[in-house]
Amino acid sequence: MDPYGLRRVVSPKGVLPQRADVLDPGLPLGDDELAIDAEALNIDSASFRQMEEAFGKDPERIGAEVLRIVRERGKMHNPVTGSGGMLVGRVKQVGPRHPAAEDLLPGERVALLVSLTLTPLRIDEVREVRLAAERVEIRGEAVLFATGIWARLPSDLPENVALAALDVCGAPALVARHARPGDRILVIGAGKSGALVCAQARASLSGSGEVVAADRSEAALAALSEIHLVDRTLVLDATRGVETLERVEATGGLFDIVVNCTNAPGSELSSVLAVRDGGTVIFFSMATSFTSAALGAEGVAKDATLLIGNGYVPGHADLALDLLRRNRQLRAHFDFRYAR
Numbered sequence: 209m210d211p212y213g214l215r216r217v218v219s220p221k222g223v224l225p226q227r228a229d230v231l232d233p234g235l236p237l238g239d240d241e242l243a244i245d246a247e248a249l250n251i252d253s254a255s256f257r258q259m260e261e262a263f264g265k266d267p268e269r270i271g272a273e274v275l276r277i278v279r280e281r282g283k284m285h286n287p288v289t290g291s292g293g294m295l296v297g298r299v300k301q302v303g304p305r306h307p308a309a310e311d312l313l314p315g316e317r318v319a320l321l322v323s324l325t326l327t328p329l330r331i332d333e334v335r336e337v338r339l340a341a342e343r344v345e346i347r348g349e350a351v352l353f354a355t356g357i358w359a360r361l362p363s364d365l366p367e368n369v370a371l372a373a374l375d376v377c378g379a380p381a382l383v384a385r386h387a388r389p390g391d392r393i394l395v396i397g398a399g400k401s402g403a404l405v406c407a408q409a410r411a412s413l414s415g416s417g418e419v420v421a422a423d424r425s426e427a428a429l430a431a432l433s434e435i436h437l438v439d440r441t442l443v444l445d446a447t448r449g450v451e452t453l454e455r456v457e458a459t460g461g462l463f464d465i466v467v468n469c470t471n472a473p474g475s476e477l478s479s480v481l482a483v484r485d486g487g488t489v490i491f492f493s494m495a496t497s498f499t500s501a502a503l504g505a506e507g508v509a510k511d512a513t514l515l516i517g518n519g520y521v522p523g524h525a526d527l528a529l530d531l532l533r534r535n536r537q538l539r540a541h542f543d544f545r546y547a548r
Contacts, residue, residue, distance in 0.1 A: 209240050209305065216328050218282065220444040226326035231282035232330035233351060242308060242352040245299040246331075249274070249284055249324060249344045250375045252291040253399065253471035254495035256342040259286070267337035274344050278331045284324035290492035292324030293342075294375050295350055296361070308356055315341060317367075319374045320350065321357040321525060341368060341546060359525040365532060369539075372546040376401035378526035379492045380408035381521035386488055387412035387456075387465060394456070394482055395421045395438075396446050398428035400546070401492060405467050406437040407538050422446065423470070435537035446470055449477035449504075456482045468493050476501040476506075481514050485511045492517030497521070522532030 215238070216375045217223060218230040225231055237243050243267040251259075251274070253294060263269035276285050284292045296319045300311050312318070320327060333347040337346070362370050387393060393409045395402050398421050409419045421432050429441035442481040444455050446468075456462060463485040468475060473495040480501065483489050489512055491501060501514055521527075 209354070210238055211240060211286065213241075213326070213328070213351070213353040216282075216351070223324070223464065225283070225328070228321065228493060229281065231328045233282045233330045233349065236304055237301055237351070239303045239305040240354040241303045241355070242306050242312070242358075243302075244295070244297040244302045244318070244320065244350045244352060245352045246295055246297040246329065246346055246348040248296050248371075249293055249346060250296070250371055251284070251293040251344060252286075252289070252324075252494050253341050254333070254344060254473070254493060255286040255289045255291045255293065257471045260339070265339060270339075271334040271337040271344060274337075275331055275334050278329050283327055283329050289494060290325070292327075294322075294371075295320045295324060295327060295329070296367075296371055297350065299360060300349065301423075312460040317361045318358045319361060319371060320352055321350050321359055321374065321520070322352070322379070323519065327351065327356075341372075343368075357520060362529055365529065366543065366547045368546045368548070370529060370541045371540055372400050373404060373532055376404060376469075376492070377524040378429070378517060378519040378521055379467070380404040380531060381524035381527050382490055382492070382515070382517060383408045383465075383467060384412055384527060385521065386490065386515075389414045389416045391464040392418045393420070393465045393467065393544060394463040395419065395467045396423070396475060396479060396495065397471070398423035398425060398432055399469065400472070400542070401469040403437060403538065403541060404528055404531055405469060406432060407535055408527070409467075410492055411531075412436060414466055417464075418460070420460075424451075431541060435541050437538065446475035446478040447472055449481050452478035453481040460480075463487060465490065468496065471495050473497070477504045480505045480510050480514075481508060483510070483512045488513045488515060490515045
C-alpha cells in the first residue's frame with residue numbers, strides 16, 4: 209500500500225507529492241489508486257490571477273503555460289504562487305484496494321477535492337481556457353491516492369455551479385466551525401469563496417452579530433449586498449494595511465473574526481490589524497504569505513489566533529452545496545457568474 213503516493217515522487221526523493229518538484233503520472237495504476245479521465249482544471253484563483261498578469265489575459269498563452277507546467281512537473285503546481293486548483297473528470301479505473309473500490313464505478317463524474325499541487329496529471333490536449341471561470345478544459349488523465357478526497361457531482365445543480373462551490377468548500381466549513389452568535393465577522397474578498405463565507409457567517413450568527421464584506425471592487429460588493437449576504441460593505445485595498453485599519457476603526461471597530469479570501473498578495477497585515485486582541489484570522493487565500501502574517505502580527509503586538517485555511521474539513525463539500533440549495537439568492541448569484 210502507498211496511501212500518500214510516495215512512489216510517484218521523482219524528485220526530490222523522500223518528500224510527499226505536494227512538496228515534490230516532479231511527479232510521475234505515467235506509472236501503472238497501483239492497487240490503492242484511482243484513475244480519472246481528466247476533463248477540466250479549476251485553477252486556484254491566486255494562480256490564475258498570476259498567469260493572467262503574466263500573459264495579458266491571453267487564453268492561448270495561459271493554456272500553453274498550464275501545459276508547460278504539467279509536462280515539466282507531472283502536476284499543475286504553479287512555481288510562482290505555489291498553488292494549483294482542483295480537477296473534474298470521469299472515473300476510468302478503481303484499484304481493488306482503493307477505499308472507493310466498492311463505491312465508485314467507471315464512468316461516474318467526480319470532482320477531486322485535493323489540490324492539483326499533489327495530483328499526478330498528464331495533459332494530452334488543452335481544449336479551451338475560460339477566463340471568467342478560471343477554468344481550463346483539457347483531455348488527459350489524473351491519479352488520486354488512497355488518502356485523496358473526492359465528491360460525486362450532484363444531479364440537482366449545474367455542473368459549473370457545483371464546481372465553483374466545491375473549489376472553495378473548505379472556507380465556509382471553517383467559518384461554520386469558528387463563528388458564534390454575536391460575532392462581528394469581516395470577509396476580505398468578494399469572490400466565490402467570499403460569497404460562500406458570508407452566507408455561512410449569516411447562518412452561524414443566527415440573526416445576531418454582523419457580517420461585513422471588504423473588497424476594492426464596488427461592483428462585487430454591491431452584488432453581495434443585493435442578495436442580502438452582508439450587513440454592510442467596505443471598499444478598500446487590503447494590500448494597504450494602515451488604510452484598512454483606519455477604515456475599520458472609523459466604521460464600527462475591530463472584528464472578532466477576519467476571513468481572508470482575496471487572491472491578491474500582500475493582504476496579510478490588513479487582516480491582522482482588523483481583528484481584535486483575542487480574535488481569529490482565517491487565511492483561506494493561497495496568495496497568503498504565512499511568514500508575513502505571523503511576523504506581522506508579532507510586529508504590531510496583536511494577540512490573535514492565525515489559522516491556515518485547510519482545504520479539508522469533514523463534511524465541507526456537502527456544507528457548501530447545501531448553502532446553494534438553501535439560499536435561493538446565493539444560488540442565483542452563482543448561476544449568473546458560473547453556470548455558463
